[in-house]
Amino acid sequence: MSKIAINRLKVVLAELNRTNKWLSVELGKSESTVSRWCTNEIQPSLETLYKVAKVLNVDIRELLNPTKRK
Numbered sequence: 001m002s003k004i005a006i007n008r009l010k011v012v013l014a015e016l017n018r019t020n021k022w023l024s025v026e027l028g029k030s031e032s033t034v035s036r037w038c039t040n041e042i043q044p045s046l047e048t049l050y051k052v053a054k055v056l057n058v059d060i061r062e063l064l065n066p067t068k069r070k
Contacts (some may be wrong), residue, residue: 002041003039003040003041005040005065006040006043006064006065007037007040007050007062007063007064007065008042008050008062008063008064008065009037009038009042009044010032010039012056012058012062012063013038013056016056016058018056020034020035020038021034023052023055023056026055027048027051027052027055029048049063049064053061
């Protein structure tokens, strides 16, 4: 079974020219954890996703893949 790409964190970080390491320092999380978020191996909690959005100065919805196409 393939992984479902729930979050767009890797894409958003690339668009903003930020690294996993930078985000891990800003959030006080390990680089390994942030890397696993970026590969959709694990998902951050909603509270953490909110913090990520604040640190990156983006709408939280930009960090998630849509579940429904228009």
